[in-house]
Amino acid sequence: MESRREFLKKSSLGLGALAFPNIFIPNTEKKLHVALVGLGRYAGYMADGIMESKSCTVAGLVTGTPSKKEIWGKKYGVPSNNIYDYQNFDEIALNPDIDAVYIILPNALHKEFAIRAANAKKHVIVEKPMGISAKECLEIIAACEKNKVQLAVGYRLHFEPYNMEMMRLGQNKIYGKVNLVEASLGYKVNPDPNDWHYKKALSGGGPLQNLGVYCVQAARYITGEEPESVTAQFGPVTNPNFKEVEESITWQLHFASGTVATSSSTYNSGIDRLFASADNGNFELSPAISYGPFKGRSPAGEFNFPEINQQQTQMDELAKYILNEKPLPLHITGHEGLKDMRVIDAIYKAAASGRRERIVS
Ligand code: NAD
Numbered sequence: 001m002e003s004r005r006e007f008l009k010k011s012s013l014g015l016g017a018l019a020f021p022n023i024f025i026p027n028t029e030k031k032l033h034v035a036l037v038g039l040g041r042y043a044g045y046m047a048d049g050i051m052e053s054k055s056c057t058v059a060g061l062v063t064g065t066p067s068k069k070e071i072w073g074k075k076y077g078v079p080s081n082n083i084y085d086y087q088n089f090d091e092i093a094l095n096p097d098i099d100a101v102y103i104i105l106p107n108a109l110h111k112e113f114a115i116r117a118a119n120a121k122k123h124v125i126v127e128k129p130m131g132i133s134a135k136e137c138l139e140i141i142a143a144c145e146k147n148k149v150q151l152a153v154g155y156r157l158h159f160e161p162y163n164m165e166m167m168r169l170g171q172n173k174i175y176g177k178v179n180l181v182e183a184s185l186g187y188k189v190n191p192d193p194n195d196w197h198y199k200k201a202l203s204g205g206g207p208l209q210n211l212g213v214y215c216v217q218a219a220r221y222i223t224g225e226e227p228e229s230v231t232a233q234f235g236p237v238t239n240p241n242f243k244e245v246e247e248s249i250t251w252q253l254h255f256a257s258g259t260v261a262t263s264s265s266t267y268n269s270g271i272d273r274l275f276a277s278a279d280n281g282n283f284e285l286s287p288a289i290s291y292g293p294f295k296g297r298s299p300a301g302e303f304n305f306p307e308i309n310q311q312q313t314q315m316d317e318l319a320k321y322i323l324n325e326k327p328l329p330l331h332i333t334g335h336e337g338l339k340d341m342r343v344i345d346a347i348y349k350a351a352a353s354g355r356r357e358r359i360v361s
Contacts, residue, residue: 032319035060035082035098035122037089037113038105039068042127045291046104046154047076049311055319060098062089089113093120100125100322102154106202107209111136114151118143123322127154129213130337132204134345134360137338150321150328153337155217156314161305162285162294163221166274169283169298170222176279178223179259183215183274185289186248186266193241197267206245208344212265214289216343218274219253219261221331227253227261227343229358232351238268251347254356 034056036043050056058076062084063069069083082097092098101117102125103110111131117124124144130153131137144151157163170178186207189197196202203209220226235248248266255261264271273286281299288294291310296303321328330336343359350357 030323032056032315032323033059033097033099034125034315035062035084035092035101037062037101037103037117038109039063039065039072040104043104046102046311046315047072049309049313050315051076052309052312053315053319055323056315060084060092060095060101062086062092062101090116090120092117092122098122100150103127104154106196107204108132108202111140114140115143118147118149118151121147121149123150123152125152125154125318126334126337128337128340129204129209129344130334130341132209132341134338134341137334137341141334141338144334151334152318152328152332153334154314155332155336156310157214157217157289158221158332159313159317160292160294160308160310162292162296162303163218163274163288165296165298165303165305166218166276166283166285166288167221167224170276170278171224173278175281175283175299177257177259178276178278180277181219181222181259181261181275182263183218183222183261183288184264184271185211185214185273186264186269186271187211188270189267191241198241198243198245200244203245205344205348206242206247206249207265207267208246208249208251208347210265212249212251212263212347213340213344215261215263215265216253216340216347218288219263220339220343222274222276223255223257223259223261225255225257225259226339226361227255227359229254229356230343230346230350231356232347234351235264235266235268242267246351249347249351251350253343 047058050058060082061072061078064086100123103113104127110126114124114126230253232251234246237247250264253261272289274288275284283298285296293307346357346359
């Protein structure tokens with residue numbers, strides 16, 4: 001039986017397998033200088049995480065709100081010549097003080113800014129969901145490849161010990177083959193009808209885009225398999241704000257091995273849970289996906305891992321690769337984002353058609 005330590009040492013277990021051993025000595029001379037694009041709620045968490053990190057610093061800010069330039073500039077010590085708006089953002093290409101751009105805008109704006117950042121020859125980190133369709137993900141990947149910059153998706157749970165344990169138990173079949181995964185995430189969204197989450201042109205969709213992407217990720221990283229097809233059902237609309245995007249959605253991912261992963265994502269109730277049923281036992285987390293503290297158990301007992309600052313850890317791990325000019329492991333790059341988005345495209349198609357739809361790979 002492979003231990004957790006051995007699992008972490010493996011550098012390429014494939015999908016979702018975490019492996020961030022010290023395979024090279026970090027470049028401690030320089031920090032990764034990151035510019036944040038979009039100074040909303042999550043950007044605040046990320047900026048604080050970066051300030052806690054050993055290897056990164058908030059070096060630039062990009063915002064459409066003039067008052068934030070001064071407030072955020074002061075708070076994070078960013079000089080005014082490193083602060084941009086959405087119009088003059090491309091001038092970042094001329095700024096040697098910025099290495100990487102982290103896009104934390106509403107989902108449907110990720111593609112435009114990721115491509116502009118890549119064209120400015122800056123490494124790109126983009127929040128989940130990477131884009132709002134597989135086609136958009138392909139365009140972002142192409143722009144980064146053309147400009148020879150690295151591309152990461154903000155998959156913070158790939159660095160989080162409780163989720164890494166779920167990956168290890170599932171992928172290594174510690175309790176035998178995983179036959180069933182349940183992965184669900186929901187919360188009550190901001191009731192303001194003007195919030196971007198209700199507007200398809202900004203969100204690209206409802207909770208499937210924003211929350212379901214974590215459930216798709218979990219199904220893939222617990223099983224270590226790619227789903228082949230999907231069935232899906234939209235839930236009822238109980239809130240009149242949901243005119244353009246779904247309020248709730250449930251789906252079933254079907255894997256070649258016979259494993260099924262069932263998930264719900266919703267904006268009308270709270271749920272945050274991963275559960276895996278394997279031949280010789282079950283393992284689970286709840287809470288599982290939020291910022292912790294997490295709780296989990298397997299037949300071996302309650303999990304007991306350190307609570308980490310997820311944003312800090314994510315950024316320190318990305319910096320190890322980018323600062324040392326090493327390619328990022330595939331499972332945290334745009335290729336992973338693309339795989340998730342292909343599944344999400346198929347889930348929407350299946351919910352609309354009522355049929356089982358194949359996932360294009
Ligand atoms: P938010 O509404 O708090 O912030 C969005 C920011 O974008 C705001 O500063 C807003 O001013 C700016 N913006 C620029 N153009 C806009 C436009 N046309 N309409 C609306 N806002 C515009 O949202 P958030 O919760 O910070 O989410 C931002 C991104 O981060 C989303 O892609 C979301 O999925 C992602 N996110 C990730 C996590 C995570 O845990 N990884 C958590 C929350 C959000």
